[in-house]
Amino acid sequence: MTNISGVKLNKKAQTMDKGAKIFYAILMALPVLQFVLFYIVVNFQSFGFAFMDTVETTDNKIVWFFSLKNITDWFTDPYKVKDLLNATKMSLLYYGVTLCVSIPLGLLFAYYVFKKMPFAGMFRIFLFIPSIIPAAAFVLTFKYVLNEVTPILFGSNALRFDTHPLFWIIFYNLYVGFGTSVLMYANKMFDISPEVIEAGKLDGAIGIKEFWHIVLPLTFPTLSVFLVTGVATIFVNQYNVLMFNVSAEFDSLGKYLYDLAFEATKSERNVPPAAGLGLILTVIAIPLTFGVKYLLDKYGPSED
C-alpha cells in the first residue's frame, strides 16, 4: 500500500488497516442497527399492518388475520372515501397555491436580496425569523390578531379568521414558507460567480435579462430540489391545520394521516387503517416524485 506521495507505507501502517476495519465496524454498528429498526422494520411492519385486520373474541382477545379491508375500505366505504377525497382536494389546493404563488415570489424576492437592493440585509434576517418561531406560537398569535384585533381596527368582521378560515390558512402558510424559500434561493444565488454576472453584463444581460438568463438557470438545482421534495409534501404536510383547530373540512392529507396515527396511540387495532392509507399514498407518491424529477431533468433549464 502507498500513501498519496507514492511512498510505501510501513508494516505498522498496513496492520492498522485491520484496526481501521474494527474502528469502522464499531462506529457503524449502532447507527446501522438504528436504521434497520426504525426505517426498514417500521416500513415492513407498516406494510404488513396494511394487510391485517382484527376481531375481538368473546373472551376479549384480539385475533389478527390477513385482510384487504384496510386497502379496499378507502375506495368503498362512503365515509372514508368522502374524507379522503376532501383531504386530497385540500392538499392539492394548499400545494397548488404554494407552487403557483410562493415559488415565483420567492425567486423574485431572492433576486432582490441577491442584488443587495435597499435594506436587503435587514430583510434577510426578518425573512428567516418565521422559520424559527414555534409554529404553535405563530399560528395562535396570527389567529387571535385576526379574530380580536381586525374587527376593532377595521370596524368589520370581514378579516376575522373565523370568517374566512381557508383563505387565512393558505395566507399563513404562504407567509411563513415565503421567507424560507427566499433565503434558500438567495443562498444559491450568492454562489454564482461574479465573473459569470460580469460576463453576462458585457453580453447585455442586465436587469430582468440577467435574472432570466443567468440567475434563474443557476438557481435551478435548488428549485428542482424544492419541486421534487415538494411532491411528498402533498401527502405529508398538514399545513398547520391541527394548530388552527378548524373543522375537518379543512384537513389536508397530512393532517388526516396524523389523526389516524394519533388514533393508533390509543389502540393497536387502529394501526391497520392508517397503514393501509399510508401504503396507498406511497404507491401514488413514488411514481409522482420520479415523474416530476424526470420532467425537470428533461425540460428544466440547464446550468450550462
Add this chain to the structure above:
Amino acid sequence: MTKNQNTVKIKNKLSPLTITLLTVLVVYVVFMLALFLWALVTASKKYSGDYSSIDPTVPNNIIGLPKEFYFFKNVSKLNQGFADFTLIEMAINTILYSFGCSFLKVVVTCLVAYLCARYENWFSKIVYTTVIVTMIIPVVGNQAAEIQLAETLGLRNQIWGMWIMRANFLGMYFLVFYSVFKTMPKGYYEAAKIDGANDMQVMIKVALPLIKYTFLSIFLILFIEYWNDYLIPNLYLPKYKTLSLALYHQSTGQELNAQFKREMSRVPALMASVIVITVPVIVLFCIFSKRLMGNLSVGDLKG
C-alpha cells in the same frame, strides 16, 4: 465612496419594480413585528378588568397598552394551569427532548458521514446510496407502525426513547457533513497516521475540529426544530409534556387543571405562553444568527 456616489447608487437601484418589492417586504416585516408586539402587550394584560372590561360601559382594551404590568402573574398561572405538569417541569422536558434529540442526531449523522467519506468501501457506498434513496422515495403514513414499535420496545413515553428514535443518519445533513469531509485533503489524515495516530485519534484530533462550525450550525437548527415541535411529542411523549405541546393543549383546552381551565384559555394567558416558548428561540437566534443563516443551502451543499 462619497456620499454623492452613494445617493446616485441608491437612486439607480430604486426602479418601480424595486419600490414595489421594497413595499411588500416592509409590509411583511411590519406585519410580523405587529403580531409579536401585540402578543407581548396582550401577555402583559390582566384578562378581566383590562383586556376584557368588567364595566359594560367601558370598552375592552384589546389593542391598548396594559393598565398594569401583569405578565409575570400570567406566567405564574401557567405554572399551575396544567393538570400534571408545572412550567419548570415542562421547560426541563423541552430542554431534555430538544437537546438530546438534536445532539444525538447530529453526532450520529456526523460520524456516519465521516466513515463514508473517509473509508471508501462497498459498505460506505451502500450507506451513501441508502441516504439518497430514502431522501428521494417518499414513504407516507408509517407513523402508526412506528408508534407500535416504540410501544413494543418500551421507547414511547420516554425522553431517552425519543433520543434513540431520532438518532439516525438519514436526511440532508448527512450530505452536508459528507461533502465537508470529502473535500478535506487526505494528506491531513495521512500525516496524522505517519505521526502514529490511530483511527480514533485521527477522527477526534484531525477531522472533527475542522467541522466544528458545521456541527454547531446543524445542531442549532435541529435544536430549534425540536424545541418548536409539538406534533411528535403529542404522539410519543404524552407523559413528558413539552412547552410547545402545552401551548397546543392550552389552545384547545385539553389536559388543563380544572380549577384554572377558564383562565388558561383567556387570550392574555395564551399570549403569555406564546412569549415563554418564543423568547428562548429568539435569544438563540440573536446569539447565533450568522451560524443559523449562512451555512446551508439546498441543492448545493456548503460547509
